Every structure is written in structure tokens, then in C-alpha cells.
Amino acid sequence: MKRTILLVEDDMLMREVITDYFQKEQWDVLEAENGRIALDLFEQNSVDLVVLDIMMPEIDGWSVCRRIREKSDVPIMIITARAEDEDHLMGFELGADEYVTKPLSPRVLVARATALMKRTEGTVGREGDTLVYGQLTVNRAAYTVYVAGTKINLSPKEYELLLFLIKHYGKVLPREYILDAVWGYDYLGDLRTVDTHIKKLRAKLGDEGRSIATVIRSGYKFEMER
Template sequence: MKRKILFIEDDVLMREIITDYFEKEQWEVFEAENGKLGLEIFEQTSVDLVVLDIMMPELDGWSVCRRIREKSVVPIIMITARSEDDDQIRGFELGADEYVTKPLSPRVLIARAAALMKRAEGTVGREGDTLIYGDLLVNRMAHTVSVEGYNINLSPKEYDLLNFLIKHYGKVLHREYILDAVWGYDYLGDLRTVDTHIKKLRAKLGDEGRHIITVIRSGYKFQVES
């Protein structure tokens, strides 16, 4: 079955180029020329990935990302001509999973999309076991996280981050190491990306977020303390 992507971009030529590349890779592409139309298509169509420009007419990418995140954890890649770190941090705070800047390479975008889908579908790092820490349960086979029996909706990147911390249980992980391992060595964002995702992950885990411990001037570790 083909994966489905919703590509929201007001540049006609870029839409044509990116769509052509994705279709050659056997993706089914839904196009939208502005944020308002993009949301309408999202409401009517089940997609596996959203690629979203920021500067658009009708409704900007920030607003679209926020509205999608209110009801879905579908992976989101944001693209923009701007490369400021604050823009990237804002995107991640709104729930984006990846962030690429223009001019972009279609092949790089497809590679990032494929990697993001593998993480979202649980085909990377899956060990087929269930981990329990207090009231926190991580089922790697089902790719789910629950607290006190209630499922927690984590974005693919938040899920990757939690599993990476658990994998290195009790070890202090520097922000640089976390950024390289979870986001990739070619990621151009800064260390605040890690802090932002840790903050969101703790909030979603509620009381069980206490297992993610800040180590001053170093980084973070996952550990259940008595």
C-alpha cells in the first residue's frame, strides 16, 4: 500500500518538483496551495505524513501545524526559506518532527521523510519487549506509551527521544549526543531543540516525567529513583 503525503506549499513550481519526486518513490501525494485548503484536505483524507511550508497565504504554517497537532500525531516536516534557530524552536514547540530550509534537495527531503516514517511505524530500534517504570509502560512491539493505563500520544520524535533515554538507563547523556543520535548528524538545529522536546515529553508523561532527570551543566538521564 502506498504511503500518503499531504504537501502544503504555495510555490507552484516547487509543488510540481517535489510531487514528481515523491510519486517516483511510490508515494500518493495530495497537494494544497495554501494553509486553509491544506487543513480541509487533512480533515477529509487519512495521510501518513505532512510536509508544510511556513510562509503561505490564507493560513500560515505555524497555524496549520498547531491545528493538526490538536487532533493528530501524524509526522510533520516543516520547510521554510528562513533558517533562524528561533523559527526552528517555534516549529518544534508546535509539534513539528523535522525542519528543513530552502533551497532544499528533493532527494534529501525524501530521505528524511522515509527515515521519519520508519521511526513512526516502529521499524527502527524495535526490540519487541515491554518496559515498565513505575506507572509508565512502553510497549516497543505495539509502539505505544501509557501512564496508569492511559495511552499517551507522543510524536515520533518524542517517542524516539524517550526510547533513547531508556536505552541508556542511568547514564548521563549530553545534549550534543542526544541531538546527534535522535535528530541525526546532519541536523542543523541547536541544543535548545533537545530542551524543548524534553519539556514537552515530561509534560505529556505527567508525574512519570520525573524519571527524566536534568543533570546540571551536562544533560539528561532516565532513571527511576527511590
């Protein structure tokens, strides 16, 4: 199936190189050199993926991401030369699905975009009641979790944490972001709360607990080997 990407990048040379790589993989590419053009193109076309630079003239990438998220759940990949944790958190809070730091390899960018589309179009992330991945089954309507057919008893917070990790499949989530999203911004506990709950959740999931990976000096991500 041929997909359409909206590529938003003010560096003309970078934009041309990225476009060339996506077109070689049979993507249709809409190019925008600033945020205003990007929003116009998004309104006028059916887009499957947005690859969005942050530092742009007229309307910056944060504003473009926010305005797209107000009306669409299209996958968004942010690319930027800035690598600060605060920027990563900002992107996730605005609803970005992937975060890529420059300098980047166009070949790797296309591969990550393809993987993101496969995850988005797959079982995980759909709005259906049942999520299935490997031996793990989560029924969101019944609030139940099964591993290899055996029901697993989770606390409400463990259940909410698991759903949050699955929702962001393959994405590295900083501890601060997990704490704010699952426990709330006004929670007075520290980051060890996240670590403790992750440890308990892994233990209860048994062999499937390995799907919750620790990313050193970054956080956690949910990703299961196929």
C-alpha cells in the same frame, strides 16, 4: 506499503517538482497551495505525512501545524526559507518532527521523509511501555534502563533527558529547547546544565553513549547506527 503525503506549498513549480519525486517513489500526493486548502484536505483524507511550507497565503504554516497537532500525531515536516534558531524552536514547540531549510533537494527531501516514516513506524516512538534500540532498553512503566542486559542507575533528570532524546530520534535538538522541555521554562540555570547532564548520561550508558551525538553549534541528537 503505499503512503499518502499532504504537500502544502504555495510555489506551484516547487510543488510540482516535489510531487513528481514523491510519486516516483510510489507515494500518493495531495497538493495544497495554501493553509485553508491544506486543512480541508487533511480533514477529508487519511494522511501519513504532512510536508508543510511556512510562508503561505490565507493561513500560514505555523497555524496549520498547530491545528493539525490539536487532533493528530501525524508526522510533520516543515520546509522554509528561514533558518533562524527561533523558527526551529517554534516548529519543535508546535510539534513538528522534521525541519528542512530551503533551498532543498527534492531527492533528499523524499529520502528524509522515508526515514522519518520508518522511525515513526518502528519501535522508537511507539506508546508501548518498552523501547528497544540496539543494546539499549527502556521500560517506561518500571522506570528502568538496561544496556546489554545490565541495569543502569540514572537520576530522575537523566532518565527524563534520555526519554526526551529518544522521543525525538534523529532530530537535532538545540540546547535551549532541551533545557526548556526537560527543566522547564522557569528554570534559572544556563545551557551548561544540559552539557553536564549529557556528559554524565553518556558515561553511564557506556558504549551506547555514542548514540547521543553532539552537533557542532546546534545541539544534540539521539541516533544509533544499525
